[in-house]
Amino acid sequence: MFLEPISNPQKYISHHLHHLQIDLLNFKIVKPESIVSHFWILNLDSIIFSFILGCVFTGVFYMVAKKITTGVPNKSQAFVEIVFEFILSNIKGMFQGNNPIIAPLSLTIFMWVFLMNFMDLFPIDFIPLCFERLFQLPAIRVVPSADVNITLSMSLAVFILILFYSIKIKGYIGFLKELTLQPFSHPIFFVFNFLLEFVSLLSKPISLGLRLFGNMYSGEMIFILIAGLLPWWSQCFLNVPWAIFHILIISLQAFIFMVLTIVYLSIASQSH
Numbered sequence: 001m002f003l004e005p006i007s008n009p010q011k012y013i014s015h016h017l018h019h020l021q022i023d024l025l026n027f028k029i030v031k032p033e034s035i036v037s038h039f040w041i042l043n044l045d046s047i048i049f050s051f052i053l054g055c056v057f058t059g060v061f062y063m064v065a066k067k068i069t070t071g072v073p074n075k076s077q078a079f080v081e082i083v084f085e086f087i088l089s090n091i092k093g094m095f096q097g098n099n100p101i102i103a104p105l106s107l108t109i110f111m112w113v114f115l116m117n118f119m120d121l122f123p124i125d126f127i128p129l130c131f132e133r134l135f136q137l138p139a140i141r142v143v144p145s146a147d148v149n150i151t152l153s154m155s156l157a158v159f160i161l162i163l164f165y166s167i168k169i170k171g172y173i174g175f176l177k178e179l180t181l182q183p184f185s186h187p188i189f190f191v192f193n194f195l196l197e198f199v200s201l202l203s204k205p206i207s208l209g210l211r212l213f214g215n216m217y218s219g220e221m222i223f224i225l226i227a228g229l230l231p232w233w234s235q236c237f238l239n240v241p242w243a244i245f246h247i248l249i250i251s252l253q254a255f256i257f258m259v260l261t262i263v264y265l266s267i268a269s270q271s272h
Contacts, residue, residue, distance in 0.1 A: 009228040009229050012224075012227075012228040013224055013225065013228045014032070015032055015139060016124065016128070016139075016141070016224045016227075016228075017141070017221075017224070018032040018138075018139040018141070019043040019044070019045055019046065019139065019140075019141050019147065020043070020044045020045035020137055020138070020139055020140045020141070021041050021042065021043055021044065022041070022042050022044045023040065023041055024040040024041070024042060025038070025040045029044075029137075029138065031138050032138055032139045043141075043147055043149055043150075045140045045141050045142070046141070046144045046147040046149065046150050049116070049119065049142055049143075049144050050112075050116060050144040050150055053112065053115040053116055053119070053144070054112055056115060057108070057111045057112055057115055060076075061080060061111075064076050064077055064080045065080075083107070083110075083111070084107070087103065087106050087107050087110060087258075088103060090106070090258070090259065090262065091103055091106060091262060094259065094262045094263055094266055095262050095265070095266045095269075096266050096269070096270065097266065097269040097270075099165075099265070099269060101161075102262065102265060105161075105261065105265075106258050106261065106262055109154070109158075109254075109257055109258045109261055110254050110255065110257075110258040111254075113145060113154075113212065113253065113254040113257050113258070114250060114251060114254035116143065116144040116145040116150070116216075117143070117145050117216055117249075117250030117251075117253055117254060118250055119142045119143045119144070120143045120146070120216060120219055120220050120223065120246060120250065121243055121246060121247070121250070122142065124223050124224060124227045125227065127140070127142045128140045128141075128142065141220075143216060143220050145212055145213065145216040145253075146213065146216040146217045146219075146220045147213070148209070148210070148213045148217075151208075151209040151210070151212045151213040151216075152205070152206075152209035152210075152213070153209075154208075154209065154212075154257075155204075155205040155206070155208035155209035156205055156209075158204075158205060158208060158261050158264065158265075159204060159205035161265060161268075162201075162204065162264050162265060162268045163268075165265060165268045165269050166178070166268040169268070169269055169270075178197070179193070179194050179197040179198065179201075180193050180194050180197075181193060182197060183196070204260075204264055208257065208260055208261075208264075211253075211256070211257075212253050212256075212257055215249060215253050216250075216253065219246055219249055219250075222242060223239065223242070226238050226239055226242070227239075
């Protein structure tokens, strides 16, 4: 957010790591230099950009679907068809069962996470500087997936679906037996089995959310360090190679989040 040469790299880095936060108790925006720590603080920038990117995804795919043809597809239709075929091929190879929600859920997760990750490829100062000049905002971060609240919220939604389909397909008794009769079926091991399976169950959403957050936060941090610690004339020599490599990372993280969602729901949908 600085047009002049950076004289204080520590302040620059700290500024870029601060969210646009709103204090719901006092109904005011939290300034970067303020130290406020309680539950009722929202990272407003993460929510706004997540919502905008979700609208971009649904809007683009809806417009392409409305204009779809059976003849030679245009570029946008070809892109959407490639994405659909890619998602369906992964579902057929990993999901055992017939669930109409899996395909749209997988498509939504892959595209939404990819778009949130893609925001990391924009110049580190461009969008924050525009928002600061237009709306007088003290700070803003544009990569929603670098916010642990967003990634854990998405993984929590997947976790709720896991519990829902586990109970729906196996029943309450079957789900309880799954938690207490594996891996040892003897009654003396019921408590031990429950502890193991309960930890395993909770680790799914936690690992799902933290994996995406850790990779995207570290990627964003590298861009900030390059911009904050190196002179402007040498930044392109590191920014460009890292950005090219980062394209693979953002795509891979979206794919991993989608694949693990399919696998977890496939396990939850097994009747045994």
